Amino acid sequence: MNPDDRQPGRVRKAPENFLGAEFVRELGRDGVNAERRNFLRKSFLAAGAALAGAPLASALAASPGAGDPDILNLPPWSKMLGQPVAARPYGLPSGYEANLVRRQSPGLTSVPQASVSFAPLQGLFGIITPSGLHFERHHQGWVDVDPARHRLMINGLVKRPRVYTMDDLMRLPSVSRIHFLECGANTGMEWGNVAVPTVQYTHGMLSGSEFTGVLLSTLLEDAGFDRVKGKYILAEGADGSGMTRTIAMERALDDVMVAYGMNGEMLRPENGYPLRLVVPGVQGVSWVKWLRRIEVGDQPYGTKDETSHYVDLMPDGMLRQYTSIQEAKSVITSPSGGQVLLNKGFYNLTGLAWSGRGRIRKVDVSFDGGKNWRTARLENPVLPKALTRFNIDWVWDGSPAILQSRAVDETGYVQPTYAQLRAVRGTRSIYHNNAIQSWQVAASGDVANVQV
Amino acid sequence: MRALLLSMPVVLMLAVGLAFPAHAQFAGVGRDATDAEVKAWDIDVRPDFKGLPPGSGSVSAGEQLWTGKCASCHGDFGDDNHVFTPLVGNTTAEDIKTGRVAALKAGGSARTTFTKVNTVSTLWDYIHRAMPWDAPKSLSSDNVYAVLAYLLNLAEVVPADYVLSDRNIAEVQARMPNRNGMTRAHGLWEVNGKPDTQNQACMKDCQAEVKISSALPDYALNAHGNLADQNRTFGAVRGRVTDPKAAASKPAAAPANAVVTALLGARGCTGCHGMETKIIGPGFKEVAGKYQTRADVKAYLADKIAKGGSGVWGSAAMPPQAQLSKSELESIAAWLAAGAQP
Missing domain, CATH: 1.10.760.10 (Cytochrome c-like domain)
Structure with a gap:
């Protein structure tokens, strides 16, 4: 092995580097995880580490004698007076949930204000991401904007340039819609090879929320936009980065929203409080946060995040510009990379599917690396351009397996394999990696991120 | 009766029209922007230079600004990669002729800003709206011209005695190294764009052999910290213990x-x-x-x-x-x- 490859930390500084060829050969020779482990001992170790001294209570604990001590001896919470109402005026998760938080990927960026934190998909349920766990991507840090001083301006090819306060916007006809929000660079570190260990880092630039606000078409009509010459809009943020993105008018008039609400409350500052653009089905960078201005124009704007970043490099050296749509994609969130199965037997395998072109029609799951597939159950609701939760029964017989999921959307588009995606786009695109994800289950019960 | 029903909204509209402009569908909500307000916020510069304010700046003036405001992150020559990806490098005189950066096809080398950006308007807009990093929107138009002139000189697009202005910026556009390197011929832009992969939903005996092409080595499993601490301690699965030392509980931070x-x-x-x-x-x-x-x-x-101060830890100055x-x-x-x- 090249000594340079032995450095601690990430495999790739990412997203543009690759594992050395020699290193990949060594992997193939030695395998990833030959060591078989004792499930019970390890799961107790993990539990003990986190609970620090709490009794190792588990249905797994073989309880000799009369029975489980946690049944036979009442726990303290059954024999005490609980906390009063409003002890925590804004509620918090249980203290036992501290492991599931937004996390950074070490070495991905060198400046924390222009960085990413990933949502812990491995432990989340359903299709709504708790607002405090919504992934973050900031280009120049986040700000907490004073809503009383925030304004939205509409200008450009309009009859009347307009200004709205938050008072104004919250009086206008309101809509509430559930949509997914995925960064265009989600799974970007994996274009060339496996680079990160868990679904939090492979797919965690993904969240699902209910957004409340005003349709952009309402505001464009109020300003009297030019229906003939107005082909594009520019959306601009009020933060230091002044994020700007071009959106085609056809899309702007379709389902784009100017949102102030998220999951029943106001947007969180990290998500653009008090106002952000919602562009269903389109990569997150276009969902301009701290939205201050919409300009109507007759040509695209070629902004910094449309020329210097968020351009997809193809094998012929051309950069795809204005790549926007997040095509159908899915991932199994549990069991997933970095997790360990408790023992043989029954599991509910669960995951997420989504498409920027509409509803998910079906999700198939393979347990043998793509040779054979079974169709999963889709949980209601199945909404356009929203996360869709799938589940499927699985009895693990203790033998090695490779788990995959494959989404099909209502246009008939089928989520591609890595081989299919790379055949067209190579490995240097960074953005819009929607390939089928593989999780390898070892006989030990260890689950690992692999590519086939 | 029919006539009466039709006329009622007309009467209502007339009544509203007395208090609010005739166009206002949402009476009492929002107002027209003043010219000064639009001027204050409409700062974007388009590839056809719509929005570009008049002004100018020389390479040498830009160098001075660069040293004071930009070099600590981007390096003296715009090629530093410690904080951000390099701005300058990997473009050639031949690229300036063809408008295609050959290094993008060859691969392997770092993608600098100048290898990618096709429109010089973007650089003007970027510096003006978002730079310097910790004091965005603090540069005057002439300062932006100067800083951009210096950058263009570092990228060998303009000579050292160049004075960039709104009058000659179109000449610079014609020399941008990757000006012909962008395409919109793909399916991810138009609402009904055509996908570029065509997988089939095969269900049975879809392939004979499955081969693992890539996996994480054991030593990298802990690169993101102990995975046992990133999963619940109950439920269907546990996180894998990737750091044996993590088994000892850490004292809570004060x-x-x-x-x-x-x-x-x-x-x-x-x-x-x-x-x-x-x-x-x-x-x-x-x-x-x-x-x-x-x-x-x-x-x-x-x-x-x-x-x-400066000089204790290196040449980069820490401002007060x-x-x-x-x-x-x-x-x-x-x-x-x-x-x-x-």
Whole structure:
């Protein structure tokens, strides 16, 4: 092995580097995880580490004698007076949930204000991401904007340039819609090879929320936009980065929203409080946060995040510009990379599917690396351009397996394999990696991120 | 009756029209923007230079601004990669002729800003709206022209005696190294764009053999920290213990430390200082280590932070930190003196 490859930390500084060829050969020779482990001992170790001294209570604990001590001896919470109402005026998760938080990927960026934190998909349920766990991507840090001083301006090819306060916007006809929000660079570190260990880092630039606000078409009509010459809009943020993105008018008039609400409350500052653009089905960078201005124009704007970043490099050296749509994609969130199965037997395998072109029609799951597939159950609701939760029964017989999921959307588009995606786009695109994800289950019960 | 029903909305509209402009569908909501307001906020510059304000700046003026405001992140020559990806490099005289950067096809080399950006308007707009990093929108138009002229000279697009202005910027556009390197011929832009992959939903015996092409080596499993600590401690699965040392429980951080570390983020300190190691300035732990034996360590550090300085840890200057109150200065200094514990 090249000594340079032995450095601690990430495999790739990412997203543009690759594992050395020699290193990949060594992997193939030695395998990833030959060591078989004792499930019970390890799961107790993990539990003990986190609970620090709490009794190792588990249905797994073989309880000799009369029975489980946690049944036979009442726990303290059954024999005490609980906390009063409003002890925590804004509620918090249980203290036992501290492991599931937004996390950074070490070495991905060198400046924390222009960085990413990933949502812990491995432990989340359903299709709504708790607002405090919504992934973050900031280009120049986040700000907490004073809503009383925030304004939205509409200008450009309009009859009347307009200004709205938050008072104004919250009086206008309101809509509430559930949509997914995925960064265009989600799974970007994996274009060339496996680079990160868990679904939090492979797919965690993904969240699902209910957004409340005003349709952009309402505001464009109020300003009297030019229906003939107005082909594009520019959306601009009020933060230091002044994020700007071009959106085609056809899309702007379709389902784009100017949102102030998220999951029943106001947007969180990290998500653009008090106002952000919602562009269903389109990569997150276009969902301009701290939205201050919409300009109507007759040509695209070629902004910094449309020329210097968020351009997809193809094998012929051309950069795809204005790549926007997040095509159908899915991932199994549990069991997933970095997790360990408790023992043989029954599991509910669960995951997420989504498409920027509409509803998910079906999700198939393979347990043998793509040779054979079974169709999963889709949980209601199945909404356009929203996360869709799938589940499927699985009895693990203790033998090695490779788990995959494959989404099909209502246009008939089928989520591609890595081989299919790379055949067209190579490995240097960074953005819009929607390939089928593989999780390898070892006989030990260890689950690992692999590519086939 | 029919006529009456039809006429009622007309009557209502007339009534509303007395108090609000005839166009206002949403009476009493929003107002027209003034010309001065639009001028203040409409700062974008388009590829056809719509929105570009008049002005000019020379390469040499840009060099001076660069040294003071830009070099600490981007390096003296715009090619530094310690904080951000390099701005300049990997373009050739041939690229300027063809408008296609050959290095993008060849691969392997770092993608600098100049290898990618096809429109010089973008660079003007970018610098104007978002730079410098910690003081965006603080440069005058002439300053932006000057900084951009210097960058263009570093990229060998313009000569050292060039004065960039709104009148000659179109000439520069014709020399941008990757001006012909962008395509919109793909399916991810138009609402009904055509996908470029065509997988089939095969269900049975879809392939004969499955071969693992890539996996994480064991030594990298802990690169993101102990995975057991990133999963629930109950439920269908556990997180894998990837750091054997993590089995011993860590003492909780003292709340006082958490207050200071939050302050470091809120006041912008973490933009330049890592917890452990250098970003632009030294890591907090490094500072703590260097001065821990000094008798007046707290007063010394409080004074250093307030006044700024350079030369102790390298050439990058730390500006005075006037945004910190006296008590904030003292808290940070005391935290450093106590070893900079996270």
